[in-house]
Amino acid sequence: MFKKFIYTVLWALGILLVFFGLLLTWIHQDIRNGREAAKEDSKPVVYPIRQSEFKLYTDWDTFYPRFAKDIENAKEYVYIHFFSIGSGKASRQYFDLLKRKAKEGVQVYYSVDRAGSLKGNRQWFKELEKAGVHVTYSNEPHFPHIWYTIQHRNHRRIAILDGKVAYTGGMNVGEKYTKSSWHDYQLRMTGEGIQDFEKQFCHDWKHNTGQSPPIHTARAGSGTTSHYLKSYSSGYEVVDDLIEAFDAAEEDIIIATPYFIPDNERFMDSLKAAKKRGVEITIMWPKHSDGLMLTQAAYPFVKEALKNGMKVYQYEKGIFHGKLVMIDRKYPIIGTVNIDSRSFRLNDEMTLFMDESPFSDIMMKQVEKDLDDSSRITLDYFEKLSTKDKILMKIAKYAHYYL
Structure with a gap:
């Protein structure tokens, strides 16, 4: 009788696992197919x-x-x-x-x-x-x-x-x-x-x-500030425009973002190439996030940035939610774009591309203040992670597309 009960439970669990596996496969494929179907109507507006x-x-x-x-x-x-x-x-x-x-x-x-x-x-x-x-x-x-x-x-x-x-x-x-x-x-x-x-x-x-x-x-x-607005549908061309800005940088690139989850090889390759040609790269993201596993989802990308000589800071005075890329301390790119899979692949976004102006100085002063309110992290940061963070990092590695 007990063996029959165990067999029934295992059979039910197997059915549930198959069901959830099929459901997740459908969801993932539906999102990919939907994005492709939307491509024709997703041309950004400049x-x-x-x-x-x-x-x-x-x-x-x-x-x-x-x-x-x-x-x-x-x-x-x-x-x-x-x-x-x-x-x-x-x-x-x-x-x-x-x-x-x-x-x-x-x-x-x-x-x-x-x-x-x-x-x-x-x-x-x-x-x-x-x-x-x-x-x-x-x-x-x-x-x-x-x-x-x-x-x-x-x-x-x-x-x-x-x-x-x-x-x-x-x-x-x-x-x-x-x-x-x-x-x-x-x-x-x-x-x-x-x-x-x-x-x-x-x-x-x-x-x-x-x-x-x-x-x-x-x-x-x-x-007094020369600028233009660009709106994106389904994230199309967000990465392309950021890469173009990185490639044009001569002195430094500062990225201030609530989430550093750039699941895009070209994005990271462009930052690495900028670093190799002598551009200083600084990334600031918060120690505490407003979403589930978003901090842990950033860990692999932060680790990659550190291994390639980039400076990384964690904002510690609360939840940082600003969205800014600053090129050569002169050219702010600011709006609603996050450095994550959603902004790169799914969301409708908008960004202002600005020329050098007095407002550039205002933005830089704020960024410098925020960096003062942050702690610089190095690779040994990851040796001190809690078991909970390590587990969540592994889960987030497979789930960050949807976070």
Whole structure:
């Protein structure tokens, strides 16, 4: 009787293993096939060179009051797409502000990524629509590539207020961003570049709903920073553009990223080649991550960087979430792109490529401060890893594509 029971249990476990094996195979293949199917419609959009002014925010306490005031001052329209929305007091205050503006007669269009909004309160979205706010979700899952469309996310951040002010960067709205431990790179822009943010927002809205919000004529002035915006669909050309920037570097490359998981051989080869020709390479990523196994997933790539003479720092004052590549301390590349598989292969992203300007100095001063708040790590770091970290690193090695 006992042998029969054991046989039944083993048989059931075998069936479950086969089932999960087939499911994982289907998911992985569906994502690959979906990405290939999307390739035809995934050509990045490169906007013209513009002149704008930029201001950098690194925490909620300085960013949100300015952002809320700009929304409050809007008289005609508010267009916002954030990747995610959380719950809590911060989100409630934000939604109350959007509802109030809509009731005042301001055209409010609010978009959020479907997957990124799972933690949001669904009742809040209903209240927004009832108050007159136009609401849509980006990238609804659909067949035939259901798993790919679940994974395919609009990771952009865009806010346009009356065509006079715009925002982008790493920030979303939610309680976790209000914590003093959260450190980010968020940009406030005034100037010519705002019109391109608006065009991209309207393009995304039309892609999701079939109809575009009104596109207004350019109304902002010029600025001192020359730049252009590039938007990516499904991560196409992100790696190509970063490699082009690495190949052009003459003195140094600084990469500041929440996740250092560059699962792309060409990306790492380009950094190694830059190092061989004498370019100093510095990588900064956080000691503590906001996601499961993301720190451990970075370990193999960090180890490879160290073995090839690159400097690596771990930010220690909290969760670092900024997205920046700085070339020769003069040319910032800043936006929503992470150094990970999602940004390289799955997400819709956007990045500003900037020329040398006074803002370059502002960014460098911030990076230097953040490096001061970091600890430099060497190869012996990996000899001191806990058993838990070693196990998670091995698991993450096979799962980081989906993290």
